[in-house]
Amino acid sequence: MKTLTKDPFNIIIAGVGGQGNVVLSQLIGNALVNEGYLVTIGETYGASQRGGPVMSHMRISKEIVYSPLIEEGTADIILGMEPSETLRMLGRFGNPAVKTIVNPRPIYSVDVAGGEAEYPDFDKLLEAIRGLSAKTWIVNATEEAEKMGSPIVANTILVGALVGSGTIPLDRKSMEPVLEDRFPKALALNLKAFDRGMALINQ
Amino acid sequence: MAVEAKGSRELFKEVIEAGLCTYCGACSGGCPYLVPYKGKIALLDNCTRDEGQCYGYCPRTFLDMSAISQQVFGVPYGEDELGTVKEVMIARSTGKRIKEKGQYGGTVTALMSLALAEGLIDGAILTRTGKDKAASAYLANSAAEVLQGAGSNYLACPVLETYNRTPKDSHRKLGIVGVPCQVIALSKMKQKPPENRPDIGDVKLVVGLFCTWALSPDGFYKFLKENVDLPKVTRFDIPPPPAKRFDAYIGTERKSFPLEQIRQHTMPTCAYCLDMTAEFADISVGSVEGLEGWNTVIVRTRTGAELMETAKKKKKLEIDKLPAQNLAHLKEASLLKKKRALTEIIKRSGSKNKLLYLGLSPRLVDKFLNGQGGK
Amino acid sequence: MPGFEIDAPGTSQLLMGNEAIARGALEAGIGFASAYxxxxSSEIMGSLAPVAKKMGFYAEWSVNEAVAIEAAAGASFAGVRAITSMKQNGRSVVADFVSTIVLTGxxxxxxxxxxxxDPQAHSSGNEDDTRTMAKWFDIPMLEPGNYQEAKDMTKYLFDLSEQLDSICLLRSVTRVSHSRGNVKLGELPRRKYKAYFEEAHDTRNPKQSKFVQNPPPPLHAAQHRRLVKAQAIFESSPFNWYRGPEKADLLIITAGSGWLHTQEVVKKLKLENRVGILKLGTLWPMPEKLVRQHLNKSSKILFVEEVDPFIERNVMELVASSPDIPRPTFYGKRSGHLNEYGELTPDIIIKAITGILGIPYQGRDADYAKKAEELAKNxxxxxxxxxxxxxxxxxTLWAVKTALKMDGRNGVTTGDAGCYSMGTGATGFFQVREGHCMGASCGIATGLGRLGQYDFNQPVVALCGDSSFFHANIPAFINGIWNKSNYTLLILDNNATSMTGFQPHPGTGMVAMEEATQVIKPEDLCRAVGARVEICDPFDLKQTTDALLGMMADNKGGKVLISRRECQLVKARKEKAKYKMHVDTEKCVGESCGCDRLCTRLFRCPGLTWDKKAGKSKIDTVLCAGCGVCADICPQGAIIKEEA
Structure with a gap:
């Protein structure tokens, strides 16, 4: 087992209902459990599937089973599947040391379409995220996935990016069996997406 | 007094909830929020606009009689009980089928068929009754389709909804047959052309129907349903005075109701209406006292005059002079309606200077109030 | 991903709390599982049903929770281990039966x-605390404090249940059921059941069956004796433990999710030597001796539990009835240190502990916090x-809105539980005007529909889903017909229990174990009791609106409109979108008179967006499902549908 930079190591995966947040957290969580870590994942479920904000809280430890909820202001990494949701999470869980990985493709809410809310100016949004993060990686996961012909693999690209960031004790080898289990029929595509994510974050 | 910019909120407050709605349909059809149903305009959802055409074209929001008259006839609104008149006459259709189906002389049906045939219009918006005898408006594209609209049903019907629903980019020349409130709404549209609706310039012919009051599509329809076998009814009639009857015919069999009983079901707003003869139409058509099978026709515009001329030339209409006594009666009736309506309006507003929706000079108000029409 | 059912004893798997519970049931060798x-709670049966055939046990989605628990009891009566699972609302549905099975055993x-x-009611209409039921009905109850315990306790409760001859209760909460953690798997037994109802009538020894709750008082006494036995067992249960110093500045008594948060907070605050934690897993009956042993560890006691002060009151009761125990100061929900409603979070517990002990606590950097909160807010x-x-x-809800407004009598709708209950908000145009529980839509409508004698003339429309129709609306519906109540039942039939994950129900022709079965059609049931039934396609807005108007105008007899179309999420798995949608920007008039942004402002499908700069609507082609309905509501004909 590799050492953790912090115990517990706190990851928040932020997105919008329907994006596949839960699958993403399970992929990472399963790989970590296989490596022998104690992992807790708190998921938002139920009604929030329908277009609301969705987050997963992931705790990685060698010591105890941690709470499924992260204390406010103590996230180590925020993996943002959507930019404004990344900022929402920074507002509650950010701290001067937090690192963020952001898929910049916005998803507008019905409130934005309805006119009661406004989607922020994109540059301002990224500036806010950068300003609140010790380090920010912008990973055009949706765009890359579309190039690969399958928007859904954006999530695997993000997993690749998270692993490639070197912040969590996982590597390609530890992800392979998990991807194989999850995507038996589309393994090649997902491995490609994973590698693309790793490459993107190290550009 | 300028026309205030108001929207659906005020339309509801000032007109619909105030019981002044005529069910003309001017507010609906071009709007996803306002829908006519069973004699009432329903507001389906909240429109946030402060200014709406619904309010602007409503015949029961501010109506500047002089400005409208200027727009339609190029002259200010005057003292004539019948409005601006080129000529008054009587007419009846020469067509056998029209005569069978039409009310009185079948003049309207003949005129609309002719306008279609002559290319003055490409389509006519008319009212027809279904098997259940409920009234609905429709767009007739041929003489045969025009014939479906022959005959009167006396039920208020939102004809202008159908007009507003015609595709706005089709630029078909249209003729519309309507009662006075509908003709007023069309005149308001001519004054300030609609947006996101059919081009008012495409309305080439407006034929108005004489109207003393209309019956509620909800209350009166229920009354009819309870009292006659509606699907079997072939014709409704309110014979000219002094009959004081409402007749429903099943073939030759007649079922009559005292007019007083029927009047309980008139649209309340009709009490506030000054216009009996559709004063802003190209041609206005009604019945004639004592001359069964004939229509009274008031020709008001050049378009109207030309169409009547063609009808005469092509022998579509048999035309004659309106006897002087009948003309006097017509004027008397028209003035009576003005007088009664003004009295009701003043009763409701509490002042001669506040006439609800009506913009009419004090001189004309006094003239109509003191007119020798009342009995 | 590895399934929760894999036969790999000793390995550690990442399991959701509900999967761990299902695993515990497998390890206990259940023969019968039922649930609504x-x-x-759904993932318990959601995990069990797909493996039931393979593992050789029976599993079913039942029509409602009451039937589910009764079916499970049937299995138990015939010697088969049975599990039934539900959410807290379902627990209220089963209450009547539970109150009697505790008597018979x-x-x-x-x-x-x-x-x-569901503390915080993340996906519920209430956040009831089930634990009171254990006390109310004398049921032995455990609550897992982590994922391992979720599995282990479930397995253990079967042994305990047989030992005590009593139904046993496992109480879980959202943050345990719906989160994941490590679980070390145990053995999977291969049990062969021979089901037999031993209390069958015996002509040579005629007597009343054991399974009759008569006479109740002695049976009640017998249940009390079972509880005494359970309590004795719980005194040494491995599910209860103490961590901390012999003498503590503060003793925390906690259970369930409270343990997960508390353990972390005490470690984080480095208070392991000052604060003791008594974690209870056996909550009812409370192991009083064990608790007494720990009460003298501190003069300050804090209770950390979700939602009600259940342990808190039980300990107070114990202290009040034990003059020999020195009176500590109690902290918890009653003292206001913890919330009496909503869920617990580590933050709340940090605040409580540091407050009681007077320890200063600095969270994240204050300037950062201010900046982050402001940016997020703005x-x-x-x-x-x-x-x-x-x-x-x-x-359907659009048609309901249109029909009610056209009708013009301020018609009202009653709601039920399902996706359409989102119709209480903007996404359903605020059309659902009442929302309580499963089955209440017809029940409440029945009452409203009988108020004609008091000048009530608002039309009433009861809304329920297909699954909720079968669940508990049928008796209420029959009541309405029997008592000549005037209302229209509108069944939003999307052929699935969608809100909870598309489980089958009697109308779908499928059972939990993925076998075809007879389709029970709502229309057949309704017609059988004499109702007039019409079926419409909600995507035909006019047809649906007119049908509803027609029914509302009719004052006689039972009226049922079935708005039938398959759930889009289910459909999307099988077939592609029907239409390709786009907006003709020439025709779109945006906020002008004649539209006022009807589609994005009111219809609010997530597939529609508003291009503020252009003042035109747009289709989000990624989200759009291609149903074509927006083309029919657009007043300007600007939304165009083309066959995809």
Whole structure:
């Protein structure tokens, strides 16, 4: 087992209902459990599937089973599947040391379409995220996935990016069996997406 | 007094909830929020606009009689009980089928068929009754389709909804047959052309129907349903005075109701209406006292005059002079309606200077109030 | 991903709390499982049903929770281990039966009921605390404090249930059921059941069966004796433990999710030597001796539990009845140190502990916090829940709105539980005017529909889903017909229990174990009791509106309109979108008179967006499901549908 930079190591995966947040957290969580870590994942479920904000809280430890909820202001990494949701999470869980990985493709809410809310100016949004993060990686996961012909693999690209960031004790080898289990029929595509994510974050 | 910019909120407050709605349909059809149903305009959802055409074209929001008259006839609104008149006459259709189906002389049906045939219009918006005898408006594209609209049903019907629903980019020349409130709404549209609706310039012919009051599509329809076998009814009639009857015919069999009983079901707003003869139409058509099978026709515009001329030339209409006594009666009736309506309006507003929706000079108000029409 | 059912004893797997419970049931060798779906409990049966055939046990989605628990009891009476699971609302549905099975006891098969509570009501209409039921009905109850315990306790409860001859209860909460953690797997037994109802009538020895709750008082006394026995067992249960110093500045008594948070907080605050934690897993009956042993560890006691002060009151009761125990100061919900409603979070517990002990605590950097909170507040858009793109309910509710407004008598709708209950908000045009519980839509409508004698003339429309129709609306519906109540039942039939994950129900022709079965059509049932039934397609807005108007205008007899179209999420798995949508920007008039942004402002399908700069609507082609309904509502004919 590799050492953790912090115990517990706190990851928040932020997105919008329907994006596949839960699958993403399970992929990472399963790989970590296989490596022998104690992992807790708190998921938002139920009604929030329908277009609301969705987050997963992931705790990685060698010591105890941690709470499924992260204390406010103590996230180590925020993996943002959507930019404004990344900022929402920074507002509650950010701290001067937090690192963020952001898929910049916005998803507008019905409130934005309805006119009661406004989607922020994109540059301002990224500036806010950068300003609140010790380090920010912008990973055009949706765009890359579309190039690969399958928007859904954006999530695997993000997993690749998270692993490639070197912040969590996982590597390609530890992800392979998990991807194989999850995507038996589309393994090649997902491995490609994973590698693309790793490459993107190290550009 | 300028026309205030108001929207659906005020339309509801000032007109619909105030019981002044005529069910003309001017507010609906071009709007996803306002829908006519069973004699009432329903507001389906909240429109946030402060200014709406619904309010602007409503015949029961501010109506500047002089400005409208200027727009339609190029002259200010005057003292004539019948409005601006080129000529008054009587007419009846020469067509056998029209005569069978039409009310009185079948003049309207003949005129609309002719306008279609002559290319003055490409389509006519008319009212027809279904098997259940409920009234609905429709767009007739041929003489045969025009014939479906022959005959009167006396039920208020939102004809202008159908007009507003015609595709706005089709630029078909249209003729519309309507009662006075509908003709007023069309005149308001001519004054300030609609947006996101059919081009008012495409309305080439407006034929108005004489109207003393209309019956509620909800209350009166229920009354009819309870009292006659509606699907079997072939014709409704309110014979000219002094009959004081409402007749429903099943073939030759007649079922009559005292007019007083029927009047309980008139649209309340009709009490506030000054216009009996559709004063802003190209041609206005009604019945004639004592001359069964004939229509009274008031020709008001050049378009109207030309169409009547063609009808005469092509022998579509048999035309004659309106006897002087009948003309006097017509004027008397028209003035009576003005007088009664003004009295009701003043009763409701509490002042001669506040006439609800009506913009009419004090001189004309006094003239109509003191007119020798009342009995 | 590795399934929760894999035969790999000793390995550690990442399991969701509900999967761990299902695993515990497998390790206990259950022969029967039954449930009605309900978040956060659905994944228990959701895990069990797909493996039932393979593992050789029986599993069913039942028509409702009451039937589910009764079916499970049937299995127990015939010697088969049975589990039934539900959410806290379902627990209220089963209450009548539970109050009697505690009197009779079980057959030879152990029986466990699992109730998943939903503190904070993340996906519920209430946040009831089930634990009171254990006390109310004398049921032995455990609550897992982590994922391993979720599995282990479930397995253990079957043994206990058989030992005590009593139904046993496992109480879980959202943050345990719906989170994941490490679980070390145990053995999977291969049990062969020979089901037999031993209390069959014997002509040579005629006597009343054991399974009759008569006479109740002695049976009640017998249940009390079972509890005494349970309490004795719980005194040494491995599910209870103490961590901390012999003398502590503060003793925390906790259970369930409270343990997960508390353990972390005490470690984080480095208070392991000052604060002791008594974690209870056996909550009812409370192991009083064990608790007494620990009460003298501190003069300050804090209770950390979700939702009600259950342990808190039980300990107070114990102290009040034990003059020999020195009176400590109690902290918890009653003292206001913890919330009496909503869920617990580590933050709340940090505040309570540091407050009681007077320890200063600095969270994240204050300047950072201020900046982060402000930026998030100013920039992050509100993100309301919405019915999915292509959802048939949106179309039905649009037609409901149109029909009620056209009718003009201020018609009212009563609601039930399902996706369409989002119709209480903007996504359903605020059309659902009442919302309580499963089955209440017809019940409440029945009452409203009988108020004619008091000048009530508002038309009443009862809304319920297909699954909720079968669940508990049928008796209420029959009541309405029997008592000549005037209302229209509108069944939003999307052929699935969608809110909880598309479970089958009697109308779908499928059972939990993925076998075809007879389709029970709501229309057949309604017609059989004499109702007039019409069926419409919600995507035909005019047809649906007219049908509803027609029914509302008719004052006689039972009236049922079935708005039928498959759930879009289910449909999307099988077939592609029907239409390709786009907006003709020439025709779109945006905010002008004649539209006022009807589609994005009011219809609010997530597939529609508003291009503020251009003042035109747009289709989000990624989200759009291609249902074509927006083309029919557009007043300007600007939304164009083309066959895809």
């Amino acid at each position: 779906p309900g978040t956060p 079980l057959g030879k098969g152990g029986m466990v009921m699992v109730v998943c509570d 920039l992050v858009p509100k993100r309301s829940l919405a019915l999915c793109p292509g959802c048939p309910h949106r179309a």
